[in-house]
Amino acid sequence: MSAEPEVRAVAADDLEWRRVHPVTPLVRGWTVLAAALVILGQQSADDSARGGGLIALLRSGLWWTVLVALALVALIGFGYAALAWRMTAYAVGEETVHMRKGVLFRQHRHARLDRLQAVDIRRPLVARFFGLCELTLEVAGGGDSGVAIGFLRDADAAELRAELLARSAGVRTPGHGTQPGTAGPGTSLPGATAPPGTAAPDAVGAPGADAPLRADGALGEGTAGDVVHPGARPASGSATRPALLEAPENLVLTVPAVRLIASLLRSSATIGLVVFLVGLVVVVSVTGRPGIALSMLPAVLGAGGYLFNRFTNEFDFRVAISADGIRLRHGLLETRAQTIPPGRVQAVGLTQGLLWRGRDWWRVQVNVAGYGEKAQTNDVLLPVGTREEALVVLSLVLPDLGVEDARALLEEGLSGDSSVGGRFTGSPRQARVLDPIAWRRNGFSVTGRALLLRRGRLNRSLDVVPHERTQSLAVVQGPWQRRLGLATFAVHSTQGPVGPVAPHLDAGDAARLLDEQARRARTARASAGPERWMELPRD
Amino acid sequence: MTSPFDPPAVTWSRVSPRLVTARLVPAAITLGIPVLVGVALAFAASPWFWILAGIPAAIFALVAFVVPRQVRAIGYAERDDDLLIRKGLMFRSLTVVPYGRMQYVDVEAGPLDRKLGLAKVQLHTASVGTDAQIPGLPPDEAARLRDRLASRGEARLAGL
Structure with missing residues (x-):
C-alpha cells in the first residue's frame, strides 16, 4: 500500500493540501457493516424467540437474500467512505490548520494553532491492524470544535503532531515564508528547510521517526527523578534529529496492570456492583424467583461495562514529559497518545476513594478546554498512582505552585484536616450540622500561583486551579447556610471532571476569597506565560 | 459579619420591574x-x-408572592475589571465574571419580552458552569451593556 499522501497544490493561500491515508475508507466503512451485523443479530435474537424472522429466513431457500443485503450495506458503507475520503483533505499553514471534508455538506475548517489545547493520536482497534491512527487537534471551541485528521500512518501522524506542536509553540521553520531569525530559545532546527508536505514521505524512514517508539521501549528506565520540566528543552534534541521537530520525551512513570486491576476492584463502582449482586442473590433466594435477576441484568451489565471500559482505556498507562508538554499513552484495544502543552491545563483534581486509602492511591484528572464532553477517555492524567506519583504528575502540569514547601501544603490538602491547623482555611465549627462527616476537611488555601480546594472525608479530593485559569467565580448560600453564617465558594472551570468548590466556608471568608481571587486571577492573567510556549514571555 | 453578597463600594443596578409581569x-x-x-x-x-x-x-x-421579591433581588454591577451578578432570595448567589474571560455575549428577547420592552443579556465564558445572565433589561440598556462588555472584553483579551 502506498502511504505517500497525495499532494495537491492549491493556488490560493499557497497551502499544501494533503489527503489522508487511502486505507481510511476501509477502516471507516467497516463500522457501517458492523452496525448492520449488530442490528441483524439483535433482530434474529428477538425474532427467533418468537420462532420466526431471520433464523427462519436463513433456513429457507431465500438465505442468499441476507447475504445480498449485507453486501449491499457494505457497498454503501464503503462506497460512501471512499467518497468521503476523496473529499477530505487537510493542510497545515503557518498559523492555522485547514480541514476540508463532507460529501453533501462541505465543511472547511480553520483552526488557529496558537489556540491549540491538546493533540491526541487515537488508534482504534481496526485501524491498528493497518498501522493507522487518527490525529485530533483540540481547540477551545466547545462541543465538536476539534479537527480530526484521519486516518494517517503512525509515522506520518507522529510527524504531523511534531509539526503542529512546533508551530503552535512558536518555533518557526525557516523556508516557510517567515524570517528565519525568530526561532524560539534553544531551537534552531537547522535541517528543517523543506516544506512539511514534501518532507513527510522521506522522513518516515529517518531515525527521528521512531523516537516515540524508542521512548516507549525505555519502559521502567525513567523514574520520577529525571523529570524535565516544560521549557527546559535540551539543545541536543534538535541537533540529533534534523528533519523532525519533535521534542524529546522522558518517560516519567507507568501504571502496572496489576495495580490498575486492583484499583478497579477497590473502586466505588465495584463496591456498588458487589453490594447490588449480594442484594440480588438475597432477594432471589428469599422470593425464589430467578426472573428478578434476569430483569436486573442491564444494570449489572452497565456497571460491568463501565469497569471494562475503564480497564481497557487506562491499560498500560504511561506518563512522559517533553518540552511540548505532558504526553500520555494508554489503551488496550483502542490506544491513545495525548499531548497537552504547557499552560493548557485548566484545573487538576486528585481524588481517593474509600478503599484506595489503605494503599494511599490517588487518581489525577484534568480539565482541558476542548476535551469537553468526551469525558472518561482523555481527561485522566493518572488513573491510579501512589501519593508520590500523583504529586509528580501534578508537578508536571503545574510545576510551580508559588509557595514555600509546596509538598507539605499538598500533603495537607490530600489528607489533612482542620483539627491540626495548618495553612488551609477550613469550615467553621457550625458547619458540622450541615456536613457532619467531612466538615473538617473542607477548606481552601491560596498560593502565589494557584488556589487549592480540599474536601471529602470518605472520598477525599483536592482540586488545584491556577489563578490565571479561573473563568469566573461564585458564592452561593442556601437558607440553612445563611442561618449558620456559611457560604459555598465555587470556581468555574472549563468543562471537565474537575468542579472546584469549597463548601460551607465562613461567609466572611468566602466573601474575602471571592474578592481577592478575582483580583489574583486578573493579575496572574496579565503575567501569564505566552500561548506559544516556546516564545519568550511577554514583558 | 459581612454578608458575602454585599461587597463594599459596589452600587447595584436593578433590573426592570416589568420582569415580574414577564414571569407571571x-x-x-x-x-x-x-x-x-x-x-x-x-x-x-x-x-x-x-x-x-x-x-x-x-x-x-x-x-x-415570590416572583416580585426574586426580581428585586436580581442585581448587577459593572466594576473596572469584572461584572458582578447576584440573585436569589432563599438560595443566594453572587457571580464574578472577569471581562477578560468572556468569550461571547448573547442578547435574547422572546415575544412577550419584546412586548414588554425587555431583553436578556447572557455572558458566556469558556466554562459551562458560568451562570451569568441578566434578565429583564430594557433593550437599550441591554444593547449598551452588550457593547460595553464586548469592548471591555476586547481590551482585556487574554485568551483562555
Missing part, C-alpha cells in the same frame, strides 16, 4: 388552564375537582 404571565397561563378545567369539572361533575382547581391556584398565589 407564563405561570398564569400554565397554571390557569388546570384551574379553569378544575372549576368547570367541579360544577359539571363532582365537587372533588375543586382540589384540582385549588392546588394550581395555591401554587400561583405562591409564585405571585
Whole structure:
C-alpha cells in the first residue's frame, strides 16, 4: 500500500493540501457493516424467540437474500467512505490548520494553532491492524470544535503532531515564508528547510521517526527523578534529529496492570456492583424467583461495562514529559497518545476513594478546554498512582505552585484536616450540622500561583486551579447556610471532571476569597506565560 | 459579619420591574388552564375537582408572592475589571465574571419580552458552569451593556 499522501497544490493561500491515508475508507466503512451485523443479530435474537424472522429466513431457500443485503450495506458503507475520503483533505499553514471534508455538506475548517489545547493520536482497534491512527487537534471551541485528521500512518501522524506542536509553540521553520531569525530559545532546527508536505514521505524512514517508539521501549528506565520540566528543552534534541521537530520525551512513570486491576476492584463502582449482586442473590433466594435477576441484568451489565471500559482505556498507562508538554499513552484495544502543552491545563483534581486509602492511591484528572464532553477517555492524567506519583504528575502540569514547601501544603490538602491547623482555611465549627462527616476537611488555601480546594472525608479530593485559569467565580448560600453564617465558594472551570468548590466556608471568608481571587486571577492573567510556549514571555 | 453578597463600594443596578409581569404571565397561563378545567369539572361533575382547581391556584398565589421579591433581588454591577451578578432570595448567589474571560455575549428577547420592552443579556465564558445572565433589561440598556462588555472584553483579551 502506498502511504505517500497525495499532494495537491492549491493556488490560493499557497497551502499544501494533503489527503489522508487511502486505507481510511476501509477502516471507516467497516463500522457501517458492523452496525448492520449488530442490528441483524439483535433482530434474529428477538425474532427467533418468537420462532420466526431471520433464523427462519436463513433456513429457507431465500438465505442468499441476507447475504445480498449485507453486501449491499457494505457497498454503501464503503462506497460512501471512499467518497468521503476523496473529499477530505487537510493542510497545515503557518498559523492555522485547514480541514476540508463532507460529501453533501462541505465543511472547511480553520483552526488557529496558537489556540491549540491538546493533540491526541487515537488508534482504534481496526485501524491498528493497518498501522493507522487518527490525529485530533483540540481547540477551545466547545462541543465538536476539534479537527480530526484521519486516518494517517503512525509515522506520518507522529510527524504531523511534531509539526503542529512546533508551530503552535512558536518555533518557526525557516523556508516557510517567515524570517528565519525568530526561532524560539534553544531551537534552531537547522535541517528543517523543506516544506512539511514534501518532507513527510522521506522522513518516515529517518531515525527521528521512531523516537516515540524508542521512548516507549525505555519502559521502567525513567523514574520520577529525571523529570524535565516544560521549557527546559535540551539543545541536543534538535541537533540529533534534523528533519523532525519533535521534542524529546522522558518517560516519567507507568501504571502496572496489576495495580490498575486492583484499583478497579477497590473502586466505588465495584463496591456498588458487589453490594447490588449480594442484594440480588438475597432477594432471589428469599422470593425464589430467578426472573428478578434476569430483569436486573442491564444494570449489572452497565456497571460491568463501565469497569471494562475503564480497564481497557487506562491499560498500560504511561506518563512522559517533553518540552511540548505532558504526553500520555494508554489503551488496550483502542490506544491513545495525548499531548497537552504547557499552560493548557485548566484545573487538576486528585481524588481517593474509600478503599484506595489503605494503599494511599490517588487518581489525577484534568480539565482541558476542548476535551469537553468526551469525558472518561482523555481527561485522566493518572488513573491510579501512589501519593508520590500523583504529586509528580501534578508537578508536571503545574510545576510551580508559588509557595514555600509546596509538598507539605499538598500533603495537607490530600489528607489533612482542620483539627491540626495548618495553612488551609477550613469550615467553621457550625458547619458540622450541615456536613457532619467531612466538615473538617473542607477548606481552601491560596498560593502565589494557584488556589487549592480540599474536601471529602470518605472520598477525599483536592482540586488545584491556577489563578490565571479561573473563568469566573461564585458564592452561593442556601437558607440553612445563611442561618449558620456559611457560604459555598465555587470556581468555574472549563468543562471537565474537575468542579472546584469549597463548601460551607465562613461567609466572611468566602466573601474575602471571592474578592481577592478575582483580583489574583486578573493579575496572574496579565503575567501569564505566552500561548506559544516556546516564545519568550511577554514583558 | 459581612454578608458575602454585599461587597463594599459596589452600587447595584436593578433590573426592570416589568420582569415580574414577564414571569407571571407564563405561570398564569400554565397554571390557569388546570384551574379553569378544575372549576368547570367541579360544577359539571363532582365537587372533588375543586382540589384540582385549588392546588394550581395555591401554587400561583405562591409564585405571585415570590416572583416580585426574586426580581428585586436580581442585581448587577459593572466594576473596572469584572461584572458582578447576584440573585436569589432563599438560595443566594453572587457571580464574578472577569471581562477578560468572556468569550461571547448573547442578547435574547422572546415575544412577550419584546412586548414588554425587555431583553436578556447572557455572558458566556469558556466554562459551562458560568451562570451569568441578566434578565429583564430594557433593550437599550441591554444593547449598551452588550457593547460595553464586548469592548471591555476586547481590551482585556487574554485568551483562555
